[in-house]
Amino acid sequence: KVVCVTGASGYIASWIVKFLLQRGYTVRATVRNPGDHKKLEHLLKLEGAKERLHLFKADLLAENSFDSVVEGCDGVFHTASPFIVNVKDPQTELLDPAVKGTLNVLKSCVKSPSVKRVVLTSSVAAVAYNERPKTPEVVVDETWFSNPDYCRENGIWYMLSKTLAEDAAWKFAKENSIDLVTVNPAMVVGPLLQAELNTSAAAILNLINGSETFPNDTYGWINVKDVANAHIQAYEIASASGRYCLVERVAHFSELAKILRDLYPTYQVPKKAANDKPYVSTFQVSKEKAKTLGIEFIPLEVSLKETVESLKEKKFTN
Numbered sequence: 499k500v501v502c503v504t505g506a507s508g509y510i511a512s513w514i515v516k517f518l519l520q521r522g523y524t525v526r527a528t529v530r531n532p533g534d535h536k537k538l539e540h541l542l543k544l545e546g547a548k549e550r551l552h553l554f555k556a557d558l559l560a561e562n563s564f565d566s567v568v569e570g571c572d573g574v575f576h577t578a579s580p581f582i583v584n585v586k587d588p589q590t591e592l593l594d595p596a597v598k599g600t601l602n603v604l605k606s607c608v609k610s611p612s613v614k615r616v617v618l619t620s621s622v623a624a625v626a627y628n629e630r631p632k633t634p635e636v637v638v639d640e641t642w643f644s645n646p647d648y649c650r651e652n653g654i655w656y657m658l659s660k661t662l663a664e665d666a667a668w669k670f671a672k673e674n675s676i677d678l679v680t681v682n683p684a685m686v687v688g689p690l691l692q693a694e695l696n697t698s699a700a701a702i703l704n705l706i707n708g709s710e711t712f713p714n715d716t717y718g719w720i721n722v723k724d725v726a727n728a729h730i731q732a733y734e735i736a737s738a739s740g741r742y743c744l745v746e747r748v749a750h751f752s753e754l755a756k757i758l759r760d761l762y763p764t765y766q767v768p769k770k771a772a773n774d775k776p777y778v779s780t781f782q783v784s785k786e787k788a789k790t791l792g793i794e795f796i797p798l799e800v801s802l803k804e805t806v807e808s809l810k811e812k813k814f815t816n
């Protein structure tokens with residue numbers, strides 16, 4: 499079968515491409531710049547790539563950019579979307595590529611009758627950011643939606659971009675009878691295939707790079723291999739539908755720091771938070787729906803070890 503992966507050179511997408519090739523798929527991979535050897539080398543080296551990986555140039559903001567790549571595909575994995583935290587202009591840097599880009603890809607899917615299902619990489623960012631209190635007893639699940647106004651008021655622009663993009667995707671899919679499934683991972687950790695540092699791996703690098711403090715924040719965490727696998731299961735399992743939250747464990751950065759200190763006693767891992775406020779509370783995220791996809795939920799300790807080993811191998815740290 500032929501499938502398309504958008505933003506194929508990214509952290510999560512690279513693992514999706516790897517697993518798809520392993521499973522015998524022909525993969526049409528979109529990238530912004532097919533001439534960027536450094537960004538693509540790891541994909542071209544994957545097993546099966548020579549025979550079954552085809553690169554296409556496509557940009558989220560260029561109309562009809564995805565028409566020719568999607569045409570004839572059985573499934574589409576739309577992962578491309580900026581995950582950046584320090585932005586000057588949220589509209590152009592985050593919201594436009596996320597929202598307009600998603601609609602652009604879905605419009606191409608409507609034009610191609612071969613497309614049976616679209617799997618969208620959404621996020622817990624589109625699930626958990628609203629006024630509802632998050633405390634240790636609270637279980638966040640797929641019925642939760644982030645509130646755009648809450649995101650705007652708090653200036654959490656990446657969360658806003660994922661919330662608006664997923665919402666727009668559901669509306670468009672309904673109006674145009676697209677079989678859409680979303681995968682909503684929390685912060686993704688685990689080994690990097692790509693050469694460039696992505697935002698969630700950078701959060702771990704910051705804990706072992708001599709920083710004085712860790713962020714006073716609490717996130718869900720999930721291994722990139724579980725995330726890639728969930729995308730493929732969400733596509734292959736005919737009865738899969740709706741959203742799938744993916745979180746192995748919710749943990750404050752202080753807990754990550756402790757795990758890293760235990761794993762790597764010689765590293766200088768920060769012992770205090772970046773502010774004196776009480777630690778941001780932990781909460782739970784339901785695993786029930788994700789379990790129906792057969793997700794393994796690799797433990798956070800293993801994921802953190804894999805991340806650090808990968809960061810060492812790629813010379814981001816010693």
Ligand code: NDP
Nearest residue numbers: 505508509510530558577578579580595621685686696698
């Ligand atoms: P990366 O930064 O590694 O990858 C982002 C990808 O998006 C890149 O391939 C990039 O392409 C592409 N992209 C960004 N802007 C544009 C644009 N204007 N036009 C075309 N392509 C663009 O990030 P991740 O792998 O972490 O993220 C992938 C997806 O997963 C995103 O949708 C993100 O929101 C989501 N996600 C990530 C989580 C995480 O913790 N990592 C958690 C939950 C969801 P290029 O190579 O050309 O720059």
